[in-house]
Amino acid sequence: MTTEVNEAELAILGSIILTGGKILDDLDFNPGDYHQPVHEYIHRAMAEMRHAGTPIDAVTVTGRLSAAKTPVDISLLHRAVEVTTSPAAVDYYAQIATNAASLRRLAAATGKINAMLKEGGDAEEIVEAARREVDLAQSPARSQPVQFVADTLEHTINRLDEDIDATPTGWPSVDRIITGLKPGALYVIGARPSVGKSVAGLQLARTLAGHGSVAFVSLEMSNDDVNERLISSELRMDMSKLTSRNLTADDWRRISEWMGNGRHHLPLAVSDRAEMSVLDIKRFARNVNRRKPLAGIVVDYLQLMSQPRGDRRPRHEFVADMSRQLKLIAMDMNVPVIALSQLNRNSEGREDKRPRISDLRESGAVEQDADVVILMHREITGDTAHELELLIAKNRHGRTGMVRLGFAGHHSEIRDH
Numbered sequence: 496m497t498t499e500v501n502e503a504e505l506a507i508l509g510s511i512i513l514t515g516g517k518i519l520d521d522l523d524f525n526p527g528d529y530h531q532p533v534h535e536y537i538h539r540a541m542a543e544m545r546h547a548g549t550p551i552d553a554v555t556v557t558g559r560l561s562a563a564k565t566p567v568d569i570s571l572l573h574r575a576v577e578v579t580t581s582p583a584a585v586d587y588y589a590q591i592a593t594n595a596a597s598l599r600r601l602a603a604a605t606g607k608i609n610a611m612l613k614e615g616g617d618a619e620e621i622v623e624a625a626r627r628e629v630d631l632a633q634s635p636a637r638s639q640p641v642q643f644v645a646d647t648l649e650h651t652i653n654r655l656d657e658d659i660d661a662t663p664t665g666w667p668s669v670d671r672i673i674t675g676l677k678p679g680a681l682y683v684i685g686a687r688p689s690v691g692k693s694v695a696g697l698q699l700a701r702t703l704a705g706h707g708s709v710a711f712v713s714l715e716m717s718n719d720d721v722n723e724r725l726i727s728s729e730l731r732m733d734m735s736k737l738t739s740r741n742l743t744a745d746d747w748r749r750i751s752e753w754m755g756n757g758r759h760h761l762p763l764a765v766s767d768r769a770e771m772s773v774l775d776i777k778r779f780a781r782n783v784n785r786r787k788p789l790a791g792i793v794v795d796y797l798q799l800m801s802q803p804r805g806d807r808r809p810r811h812e813f814v815a816d817m818s819r820q821l822k823l824i825a826m827d828m829n830v831p832v833i834a835l836s837q838l839n840r841n842s843e844g845r846e847d848k849r850p851r852i853s854d855l856r857e858s859g860a861v862e863q864d865a866d867v868v869i870l871m872h873r874e875i876t877g878d879t880a881h882e883l884e885l886l887i888a889k890n891r892h893g894r895t896g897m898v899r900l901g902f903a904g905h906h907s908e909i910r911d912h
Contacts, residue, residue: 510582510584522585530592601629607628623778664699679831684870686835696793701725711792724907726753796834796835797821797837
């Protein structure tokens with residue numbers, strides 16, 4: 496540790512003592528950034544005294560440290576006061592200490608990255624791990640400058656004259672409630688099996704593909720399954736013809752024309768790996784973004800995401816963490832993330848079979864992380880099998896409500912009336 500860093504750390508402590516601890520109320524500094532553990536220990540002791548309302552000066556702090564189990568050289572306090580030129584410069588001292596701490600963490604991160612490189616393995620996984628290590632090297636103490644409403648209000652008002660930064664869902668009645676798919680937001684679509692959540696996810700992916708590339712993570716369907724649904728939807732071709740391979744000459748002609756006119760060139764990338772972690776999803780999305788700027792991510796579906804080996808957390812805790820990580824991906828990549836989710840069987844035992852937000856399977860945290868939660872309800876059989884209800888059960892930026900759409904399962908499509 497250089498003399499400059501050591502004296503800066505002492506000057507932070509001296510500033511606290513000389514101001515009677517008052518400077519702690521405004522000091523933007525993480526005690527974990529001290530290089531000397533004893534400096535951190537003294538800082539935290541004074542912070543506890545400030546919180547308890549105990550006066551802080553050289554005498555009281557000396558008494559506190561003398562009574563502690565951890566021995567401290569009391570002359571250190573006098574040295575801290577001596578080197579403090581001015582308590583008003585404490586932010587400058589803190590900046591020196593914080594910068595030195597970040598450089599130490601970065602050096603440690605470099606060592607970990609070099610160790611990973613020596614061990615070898617998947618290059619992209621190492622890159623993602625390296626990014627995490629470098630991100631962690633930055634001190635959390637240097638926060639954004641404080642801005643009051645008056646400082647930011649003019650910018651907000653100017654934005655009111657701009658177009659809304661959201662991609663339409665393709666269902667106008669839904670957009671009237673949620674205002675489309677917004678960058679940085681997490682959308683959770685929940686349904687019981689066979690209600691149509693995969694159809695909804697793929698249709699939203701097609702819509703987003705009109706505005707950029709889409710990373711579609713299919714944990715339930717193969718690439719061929721997804722492509723068949725696309726063909727059915729694009730050509731209004733009965734899905735049963737595709738699955739049974741019972742195509743007529745006219746069907747083949749329509750497919751050939753569709754391929755020939757280039758309408759199939761959707762920037763929709765599908766990953767159908769059976770096991771995908773959040774790291775895999777983020778890596779896949781970044782690879783898609785390299786080909787063409789990303790417009791959105793769709794995960795079908797949340798409960799099928801794989802738990803890493805050795806992860807002994809209960810399943811609901813793991814799913815809760817996955818939903819939080821997907822929200823962070825949405826914010827980090829500034830795109831909407833649509834996560835399909837299975838509902839539990841609670842609704843089946845109720846007189847009203849419509850789902851509730853509490854029916855989200857395995858994790859209530861999914862509800863907390865989501866900006867919008869849409870629950871789908873449809874009678875699988877009977878006269879109303881082609882009627883689909885979308886219940887917007889949570890909308891962080893507006894009202895909730897319910898809309899009725901048409902479900903054309905034979906064409907893998909959901910239609911607004």
